[in-house]
Amino acid sequence: MDFEDTKEESAFREQARTWLQANAPTEAEMSGMDTMARAKFWQKRKAEGGWACIRWPKAFGGRDASAIEQVILSQEEAKVAVPETGVFSIGQGMAAPTLMTWADAEAQANFIPRLASGEDIWCQLFSEPAGGSDLAALRTKAEKDGDDWIINGQKIWTSGAHYSDFGILVVRTDPTVPKHKGLSYFYLDMKSPGVEIKPIRQISGESNFNEVYFTDVRIPDSQRLGDVGQGWQVSLTTLMNERASIGAGGGGTKFSSVKALAKTVMIDGKPAIEDSHVRAKLASWYVQEAGLKYTSYRTLSALSRGAVPGPENSIGKLVGAVKSQDMASFAMDLLEQEGVVRDREKDAAFAALFQDTYMAIPGLRIAGGTDEIMANIIAERVLGLPQEPRMDKGIPFTEVPTGS
Numbered sequence: 226m227d228f229e230d231t232k233e234e235s236a237f238r239e240q241a242r243t244w245l246q247a248n249a250p251t252e253a254e255m256s257g258m259d260t261m262a263r264a265k266f267w268q269k270r271k272a273e274g275g276w277a278c279i280r281w282p283k284a285f286g287g288r289d290a291s292a293i294e295q296v297i298l299s300q301e302e303a304k305v306a307v308p309e310t311g312v313f314s315i316g317q318g319m320a321a322p323t324l325m326t327w328a329d330a331e332a333q334a335n336f337i338p339r340l341a342s343g344e345d346i347w348c349q350l351f352s353e354p355a356g357g358s359d360l361a362a363l364r365t366k367a368e369k370d371g372d373d374w375i376i377n378g379q380k381i382w383t384s385g386a387h388y389s390d391f392g393i394l395v396v397r398t399d400p401t402v403p404k405h406k407g408l409s410y411f412y413l414d415m416k417s418p419g420v421e422i423k424p425i426r427q428i429s430g431e432s433n434f435n436e437v438y439f440t441d442v443r444i445p446d447s448q449r450l451g452d453v454g455q456g457w458q459v460s461l462t463t464l465m466n467e468r469a470s471i472g473a474g475g476g477g478t479k480f481s482s483v484k485a486l487a488k489t490v491m492i493d494g495k496p497a498i499e500d501s502h503v504r505a506k507l508a509s510w511y512v513q514e515a516g517l518k519y520t521s522y523r524t525l526s527a528l529s530r531g532a533v534p535g536p537e538n539s540i541g542k543l544v545g546a547v548k549s550q551d552m553a554s555f556a557m558d559l560l561e562q563e564g565v566v567r568d569r570e571k572d573a574a575f576a577a578l579f580q581d582t583y584m585a586i587p588g589l590r591i592a593g594g595t596d597e598i599m600a601n602i603i604a605e606r607v608l609g610l611p612q613e614p615r616m617d618k619g620i621p622f623t624e625v626p627t628g629s
């Protein structure tokens with residue numbers, strides 16, 4: 226493990242910092258803009274300055290940067306007050322690498338620069354009521370009609386479908402072969418006739434994801450990525466990039482916030498931080514956070530040497546998300562009655578950080594691979610334990626028992 230920047234990394238950090246300080250948008254420049262307009266404004270400026278999607282090849286608007294340079298840029302960007310650009314993460318982090326690998330030159334030229342500059346937003350139409358962790362069990366079907374495919378079925382949990390311009394879609398084109406072999410992969414315009422988007426209301430009161438229904442939606446065959454029946458391989462390109470872009474998974478509440486809170490609230494007339502039970506909890510989270518930090522440094526060292534981080538990345542998501550949820554829950558208990566107040570602008574302690582984390586983290590423990598799937602990955606691919614039984618292996622999809 227090497228904690229220091231090399232000479233080249235340090236020079237790159239300085240270059241990134243200088244550009245960010247000179248170009249971070251001011252409040253005056255963005256006055257009157259909503260969150261989406263701010264995100265698009267900042268993304269466009271980054272693209273024009275050559276700082277968007279820097280890992281991409283130069284031909285696609287990137288700068289052929291290394292993985293460690295991307296990490297350095299993200300670290301420096303986190304230090305300046307710039308708009309949140311998460312709305313682009315599916316398009317840039319998952320759709321673009323898939324298009325780069327599987328689309329023809331014309332489609333690449335049409336879509337990839339617009340993804341880098343934030344002009345287009347894409348969503349991921351993979352999960353279905355019967356196909357989540359086991360994605361290859363999906364049932365939305367596509368049937369060939371002349372030069373088009375006709376899509377019928379339902380997707381669910383589609384983040385950002387309601388503001389997306391395009392979507393990446395996996396469907397079943399042949400139900401008579403084993404489940405992984407009968408899939409095909411398309412992209413589509415989200416305004417296509419027959420696409421119906423219904424928001425799902427979350428515990429937080431927000432609606433970030435949706436159900437998406439397809440009724441006789443026509444997609445031209447030219448919008449297929451990979452061969453007919455090759456959808457699983459194309460999906461793996463998307464999913465490998467999804468795991469890589471999800472990162473440590475410990476967003477929200479940090480140890481330092483809970484410690485700061487424990488210094489301000491009182492238990493039996495003394496600051497909570499003097500209570501032995503509180504101290505034991507804090508010590509345990511401190512140890513976990515340190516473990517996660519050094520595990521992420523191990524990944525950074527691997528990236529710096531040009532190696533690809535392995536399945537051990539799953540540890541960050543599994544441990545980080547559970548820890549964050551535990552800390553938020555404990556902080557809300559410490560706040561007693563105040564713990565239920567979530568008015569960010571006015572009354573809530575720490576601008577409702579703990580309440581927001583408490584409601585967002587259950588989703589993070591599911592999205593991009595649930596806790597149990599992460600544990601399976603660690604068991605099978607890190608620890609080398611035997612694979613879990615796969616009862617439907619090699620069986621035609623139509624013959625897989627459904628329980629109904």
Ligand SMILES: Cc1cc2nc3c(=O)[nH]c(=O)nc-3n(C[C@H](O)[C@H](O)[C@H](O)COP(=O)(O)OP(=O)(O)OC[C@H]3O[C@@H](n4cnc5c(N)ncnc54)[C@H](O)[C@@H]3O)c2cc1C
Binds near residue numbers: 383591
């Ligand atoms: C915030 C959020 C955003 C999302 N955004 C998108 C999106 O944009 N696009 C998209 O396509 N999907 C999206 N998803 C869906 C997400 O990918 C799925 O929810 C996830 O893969 C789990 O699938 P599922 O919900 O069908 O649960 P299931 O797979 O049905 O799992 C149910 C339970 O069974 C457990 N389980 C399943 N299989 C195993 C196993 N083999 N071993 C042990 N336990 C198992 C799971 O851990 C879970 O506890 C999002 C989800 C969330 C929460």
